[in-house]
Amino acid sequence: MAIHPYSTVPQRAWHYSYLIFCAIVFFFLVAPLVAVIPLSFTSGAFLIFTPEMLAFDPEGYSLRWYRLLIGDCSDAVVTTVCSDKWVRGAKNSFFIAICATVLATTLGTLAAQAISKPYMPFGKVIMAMMISPLIVPLIITAPAISLWYSELNLTQTYTGLVFAHTVLGIPFVVITVTSTLVGFDQSLMRAAAGLGGGPVYNFFKVQMPLILPGMISGGLFAFITSFDEVVVVLFIGGLEQHTLPKQMWSGIRQEISPTILSAATILVLLSIVLLTTVELLRRRSDRIRGVTGR
Secondary structure, three states, X not given: OOOOOOOOHHHHHHHHHHHHHHHXXXXXXXXXXXXXXXXXXXXXXXOOOOHHHHOOOHHHEOOHHHHHHOOOOOOOOOHHHOOOHHHHHHHHHHHHHHHHHHHHHHHHHHHHHHHOOOOOOOHHHHHHHHOHHHHOOHHHHXXXXXHHHHHOOOOOOHHHHHHHXXXXXXXXXXXXXXXXXXXXXXXXXXXXXHOOOOHHHHHHHHHHHHHHHHHHHHHHHHHHHHHHOOHHHHHHOOXXXXXXXXXXXXXXXXXXXXXXXXXXXXXXXHHHHHHHHHHHHHHHHHHHHOOOOO
């Protein structure tokens, strides 16, 4: 954001003060990552910066904790705590997140289609109910899901976790797809119907290509939510449903090791990639709708 060359002294002072304030807030948000990422490469066994690391000595850095993360037990120092729990947790997290994302994207898109209609009765009430998982704290939602799923024999099952994470991911899809449908020209669907196209055919051939960026954005948010979720897993997951966030939680409680920081670093990088993709899709959606010229 450039300042106007004819700005007065107070305006310039406010401009630079605003930039400094934003920089401080940004640093406050990313400061934990500044410590977590370097510590994940430590050669020591504790969560501290060793003198070698502070001196940028190559001997102070190592990939031993990343090797342990993938189940490589070749390092004799860490053999006593080496296991495949991290690998199994990552596989379970990806499986549950992908299944939940597919369901959330499908159901959320259908719900957004209905809610966006101007003649939909009680549309605002239904919208509020659809996004309620974003408002209600998980510590309240998780026990309720656990009690309900216990009656349906869905606790300690992959199906139960997929359904639970689908519920948590649907609000993101509903919000993003609904906002995309606001700028959609409904006359295109009427024109397609006038040419003989059916509702399903018109959706896939006319509407879906235009709202696809919103669908993908909502799906990515649903994926991140499912992949990073731990509270619901603690309530309804069993020994077989051991996800990566649950393993990190167990590691914090039982054994504090830099392996947790290695997993956290990978999750941070994954989140950055997905959020960058979401931003690129948002800009593409804006260009398609003619909102911006970027």
